[in-house]
Amino acid sequence: MSGRGGRSETRWAAAILAGFAVLALVPLAAPRDDVLNFLLVILLSITLAESWNIVAGYAGQVNLGHAAFFGIGALVARTLWIDGTPIAAATAAGALLATLSALVIGVAAFRLRGAYFAIGTLALGEISRTTVGNVLAEISTLPTATISTYRLTHRYYVALGLAAVSVAVVAALARSRLGLGMEAVREDEEAAEASGVGALRLKLTALALSAALAGLAGGLFAYYHISYYPSHPFSPHWTFDAVLMTFIGGVGTLHGPVLGAVLYVVLKEYLAVRWVDFHLLIFGALFVAIVLVLPGGLVQAAARLRGAWRR
């Protein structure tokens, strides 16, 4: 975990945003669709990982029901969009509802501490998935008129924009009093309370911010996919992916989740050609190793290597 002010975070944010600026040029080279799709999945994963990182990395609350916010964003955006609302407004509405539900769920779920919060939110996520799957069992497909005007480049730029926003939000958070307060809650909630930090308010803020970004990512999912089952974005796999990417990169840092997301998607695509789900075997084992010996993830490993080099 970092927690040393926000200056290195700001530098990392500048470097990552510069990388995104280069990615903005990719569609101009008119690449094949599979290249754009691959980059889009990476960008969506970065947004999802950073959104989870806010509540788990900075505020220290392991939320295992994160997919619910992604799902709510997707559900609302898709429904309104197909009904004729412009996609931007529909996505904003989805993110808003995800944020509101985060506040409602948070008031109840933050009565739970530590691991109990984790399993409680896991159960809440599963309740939302099962309910949506039961109520909306039919597959959701875009109308033919929309499909005929479908442009992958539009989706790509939305994904790029969202990833940039999520990185900027985390960078701003890391520099702010708010972020500092969240880190205080993460390190020791009682001590933070004793020194006048309102722990519940900060945890709620972190969850709301995290849900807003996840809701936006859900909107992108609804905008991007031509057909999917409405319960699919509620699947716990979205949460688990975010957990793996964030922890393996480095939880509670700005650049860790970005690194984790890139590695995760690259390895997943590379291995999927020959083995289904084999990446989960590697990342699952890597995750266990990181929890046991390297709680700061790859970012911490890199820092240690640098330290050893200088000495």
Next chain:
Amino acid sequence: MTVLAQQLVLGLLIGSLYGLAAAGLSLVFGVLKVLNVAHGELIMLGGYGAFWAVALLGMDPFAALALVVPAALVLGAVLFLGLFGFVMRADEETRIKNSLLIGFGLALALHALAVQLWTADERSIPTPYGGAVITVAGLSLPVVRLLTLALAFALIGALHLLLAHWRWGQAIRAAAEDWQAALLTGIDVRRAYLLAFAMGTALAGAAGTLVTIGYSISPSIGLEWTLKALIVVVLAGLGSMLGTFTGGLALGVAEAVSAAAFGGPYREVVGLVIFVVVLLVRPRGLFGR
């Protein structure tokens, strides 16, 4: 009315396996304060172990228990020595949180491994007496599921006796009660922990075997069974294995009632709702005695 009664009976039958599944989780959590969310994946592995014993060795499905349970004991010991043993030094809160994270990674890895080994298809074990049904007062009772209930109850009873009377069983209970005091009276606490974890895994293996015989398994059942076990542990509390078994039966009945009232697909929701409500009412002392 008969339809409801039939549903309730089937609920009781599956509930016995919920109880058995929860017993292992409850033992490990109660004694070690380790929350192993890969418990469902251990159940899944036990199921495939039984599947192999039947398919490759031609064993009787129920006799496969004699192979799966010892193998699971060894696996449990290996998992404790290789993974979960390392979190024991931390204070209780960190220990629970880190064990949850380790279990999470382990669950994903085991799931992926099972997909490689056995493909993602659903499997079950056909038994020679597979379709046999006893009819009592208009209710049909599948023989195989009745046997799984009887075996689940027998295993819980055996565990209860072991914990009550066996020397190491008493050591495990002492370590659960107050590990420092146990250490002072000369109990090898670390070995008691090792044993409790191995026994918890063996119970998961037994549960997996019975699930495969009476129902079916696939690599992705892990999360579902972990949640069932957690729900039962929350319902029944820690400390009494017979209480855990009763909790399992209660969950099975609750599911049957909700399926009858709201339709089959909501079967999964009722347990989760109970779980969340109990958690919220008793946020801290939840797993207390």
